[in-house]
Amino acid sequence: MSRLEEKTLKTEKIFDGRIIRLQVEEVELPNGQLSKREVVKHPGAVAILALTDEGKMVMVEQYRKALEKTIIEIPAGKLEGNEDPLQCAKRELEEETGYGCDEIEWLISFYTSPGFADEIVHLYMAKGLHVIENSANLDEDEFVNLKEVTVQEAVQLIGEQKIYDAKTAYAVQYMQLKEALQEK
Incomplete structure (x- = not known):
């Protein structure tokens, strides 16, 4: 499989705290199927x-x-x-x-x-x-x-x-x- 990227279709913010943010992203997988990803955003x-x-x-x-x-x-x-x-x-x-x-x-x-x-x-x-x-x-x-x-x-x-x-x-x-x- 040459294409590995997942395309984000929709992002839902779940939590926005002092240190982290949590969001759930609906993504299109390389094979065209849909999936969800739970992502923690951090400032570094x-x-x-x-x-x-x-x-x-x-x-x-x-x-x-x-x-x-x-x-x-x-x-x-x-x-x-x-x-x-x-x-x-x-x-x-x-x-x-x-x-x-x-x-x-x-x-x-x-x-x-x-x-x-x-x-x-x-x-x-x-x-x-x-x-x-x-x-x-x-x-x-x-x-x-x-x-x-x-x-x-x-x-x-x-x-x-x-x-x-x-x-x-x-x-x-x-x-x-x-x-x-x-x-x-």
Whole structure:
């Protein structure tokens, strides 16, 4: 089958919230049949692999209601309006950790759950961390504990299912590959 696109015939908005929108789309499939797709619309997000001068990764421990558990993650947050992802990454790093950085670079962008959502995460690496006096605070409904972990400790946390999200696992894998290449 050469044509794989699905043509949207009708969109019904189901929910419009603070973070996501849910809609049901009636689509024409490549074979001409009709089907429905439930789609979550998301403004996009950033995640920051923040490295201390000692090479440790700065992470946040926080409770995630959707999982009903506390997990450890790299700092992250959603884009506000038409916010530039780089500016969002700097803002989220400051808000969640109290750190600014001398250097920040984009690593990669990826979709989190393309089967039903359009959320894209832009992953950045921040170096040259420094504490910002009177830094921006967490959102009023955010509570986190800061952690600094080595790559080996992060791998252990993945095994213990304390690191349990894709963006953080992706960042840890990036660091593992980086270390392996440096050893050669």
